[in-house]
Amino acid sequence: MVDEFMKVLSPEIFTRVKSCVNSIQEIRVRCGKKLIGITHNGEKRFDYIVTPYDIDVIVKKISQFSRYAFNDEIKQGFITIKGGHRVGLCGSCVLEKGEIKTLRNISSLNIRRANEIIGSSDKVINEIITNEGINNTIIISPPRCGKTTLLRDIARVLSDKHKMNVCIIDERGEIGACSDGIPQLNVGCRTDVFDRCPKSKGIMLAIRSLSPDVIVCDEIGTEEDMISIIMAVNSGVKIITSIHGFDVTDLYKKKVYSRIIEHKVFKRAIILNNLEKVGDVSSIVDLDNREGDEDV
Missing domain, CATH: 3.30.450 (Beta-Lactamase)
Known part of the structure; x- marks a missing residue:
């Protein structure tokens, strides 16, 4: 075929x-x-x-x-x-x-090519969802290391296995791969998708209209994105997202992320690479433990 x-x-x-x-x-x-x-x-x-x-x-x-x-x-x-x-x-x-x-x-x-790898989140999902609930999580990855594939599978697992209402803000149409508004890839049975919607606007739409437990979006990078994420967290919604970078210092050293750092939005950072294969997890960082770290 x-x-x-x-x-x-x-x-x-x-x-x-x-x-x-x-x-x-x-x-x-x-x-x-x-x-x-x-x-x-x-x-x-x-x-x-x-x-x-x-x-x-x-x-x-x-x-x-x-x-x-x-x-x-x-x-x-x-x-x-x-x-x-x-x-x-x-x-x-x-x-x-x-x-x-x-x-x-x-x-x-x-x-x-879009890659759908069912189970790609197995190695990290227990860092995202714990006995205390969902940790707001940011995936840090260079291009072509599988961050979109990982986000998609995280949404699927939270939706299907943990029975959470998930909303994907799919600005580039890559996570759900919607055709006529219907996701073509497996994002879970309790997942709603705002297709081709700017992240900052989609996050606010989701909060107002869908009452999600978790919002998933890819490649945040504007001041408007940060403001919307903080508003979502203050509304009790959990956030799973990604940025381009090579390690956790890329989150701390870029001015655009200073607002979410100041508000301590994220609890976990998952760092990807493709040194051996696409989607390798090089480290998982507890961001709370970086508080006061002079290197960041």
Whole structure:
């Protein structure tokens, strides 16, 4: 069966990658350069030069032949397709009043496969939910280390096994991979998803309308995100989220996170890496024990 990850490819690229598609996590498509696949074992270069036709075919497919309808996603630099796979776009930026209005002359694409790994949270779930209840938890991870996959499985376990009402704020459409508003990936039977909703706005919507026990969201990073998270915690809602970083010091040294540090929002930090395999947990940190640490 051909999945959505393969359906968006041009015929020429499809032919080159189909024999090893199960091992490919990303496909780098750059006009005029060799096709490259990223696998668990590293980079694989194909003996094929990407053409403008390849780019055009893929862009038409991922935008369902209506670029205008997908312009909000295009100007953010990516489109999430059915199945949760994300296609990053690069080209000429069109500016309007200093803001990106759209992208034209798209010349390179990064097609990233969504990975659903049931049970990926088994090694950390007992640090998140304890006899005292849910610990507000932040996952710290470099790119391509499985943080979105882990968040999805945490939501599933809290929803199905622990019978909690979970709300996912899925700003990039990658956690639940909704199609027509319905999650295509397993996020649990008691989970609601705000698809393509800005995190700060979605958190407030969830608090007002859904009475969640837990809110899950990916890659917080704005002042508005921090304010909404604090309001959620003050309302009694637990938070599971993630940031880009390499260790817990990345949480403490960036000014944007100072507000949630000051309010002692998070109790646990889970640090991921991919030194041996994607999703490896390098450490789990009790953030309460860092209070007064001069290094942070």
